[in-house]
Amino acid sequence: MGVLRPRAHLRSVTAITPQWLQERGLRALLLDLDNTLVPYRIYGEAPQGLLAWLQTLQDAGIQVMLVSNGSRRRVRYWCEKLGVPGFGPAGKPWFGFRKALRRLGLAPREVAVVGDQLFTDVLGGNLIGAYTVLVPPLSKREMGYTRLVRKLERWVLQNTGLGLVAGSGEEFDPKEYRQEPTMSKD
Ligand SMILES: [Mg+2]
Numbered sequence: 001m002g003v004l005r006p007r008a009h010l011r012s013v014t015a016i017t018p019q020w021l022q023e024r025g026l027r028a029l030l031l032d033l034d035n036t037l038v039p040y041r042i043y044g045e046a047p048q049g050l051l052a053w054l055q056t057l058q059d060a061g062i063q064v065m066l067v068s069n070g071s072r073r074r075v076r077y078w079c080e081k082l083g084v085p086g087f088g089p090a091g092k093p094w095f096g097f098r099k100a101l102r103r104l105g106l107a108p109r110e111v112a113v114v115g116d117q118l119f120t121d122v123l124g125g126n127l128i129g130a131y132t133v134l135v136p137p138l139s140k141r142e143m144g145y146t147r148l149v150r151k152l153e154r155w156v157l158q159n160t161g162l163g164l165v166a167g168s169g170e171e172f173d174p175k176e177y178r179q180e181p182t183m184s185k186d
Contacts, residue, residue, distance in 0.1 A: 003126045004118050004156060006134035013037060013114055013135055014053045018060035021112065026131055028063035030100050032115030033070055033078055033088070039139035043074075046081045054082060063104050067096045067113075069120060093124030101128070118153045 010016060013036060016029065034040045037050060057064055066086025068075045075088035085103075090096025097113060104111070108129035115121025116137040125132035137150075 003123055005126070006118075006122045006132045008131075008133045010133055010135055014049060016057075016112070016114070016133065018057060018062055021057075021062055022060075024112075024131060026110060026112045027061075028065065028104050028106055028111045029057065030065055030067045030097060030111055030113045030125070030130070031084075031086075032092075032117070032121050033066050033068035033075060033086070035116045035137040035139055036114060036121075036135055037066075037082070038078060040137075042139075043077060046078075051082065054084060063106070065100050065104060067092065067100050069096075092120040093127060097124050097128045097130065117149065118156060119149055 013031065021027070021029075031037060038046070054064060064084045066075060066079055066082070066084055066088070067090045068078075068086065068088035069090055069092050070078075070088045072088060075086055079086045087096075087099070090099070097108075101108060101111065109131070111130045112133050113121055113125025113128075113130045114133040114135065115125075116135050118134065122132045122134055
C-alpha cells in the first residue's frame with residue numbers, strides 16, 4: 001500500500017511555495033489539471049490567484065508542467081490559459097510522468113507530482129519515485145467512474161492510516177477529502 005501513500009497532503013496547490021519546494025530539493029511540479037487546478041469539465045478564465053501562484057513559481061525558477069488525463073483539446077486550452085506547458089491524455093498512472101521528466105531533463109527525486117486522485121496522481125508519482133502531494137478535489141461534479149474511485153480513495157485514506165503524515169500545519173485532514181470547492185476567484 002506504500003505506493004498509495006502521498007508524501008504530503010496540502011489544502012490547495014497554492015500552499016506550495018518556492019521555499020517549500022527548495023527545502024525538499026524539488027525543482028519542478030508535474031500538475032494534474034482537473035479538480036486540482038480547475039474544477040472538472042469547466043472552461044473559462046483562470047482565477048487570478050492561480051495565475052499569480054504559477055508566476056511566483058516560475059519567477060523562482062521552478063519548472064511547471066501539466067500532466068493530465070483530460071482530452072488533448074482540454075489540456076491545450078488550459079495550458080494556454082495558464083501559460084504553462086503540458087500534455088494529455090497522459091495515461092496516468094502508468095504513463096505520462098516519465099515523458100514529463102524527459103522533457104524537463106530532471107530526475108524523479110527532483111520533481112513533485114501534485115494531484116487530487118490517489119489512483120492516478122499519487123500512484124503514478126510514487127511508481128516513478130517522485131515526491132507526491134495530494135490535494136482535495138475542487139469539485140464533486142465528476143464522472144460516475146471517478147465517483148466510484150473516490151469512495152475507494154476515502155476508504156483508503158480513512159481506514160488504513162495512509163493519510164497520516166507528520167509535519168507542518170499546511171496539511172489537510174483526509175476526513176475532509178470530500179469537501180466542496182474551495183477555489184478562490186480573487
Ligand atoms: Mg484530477
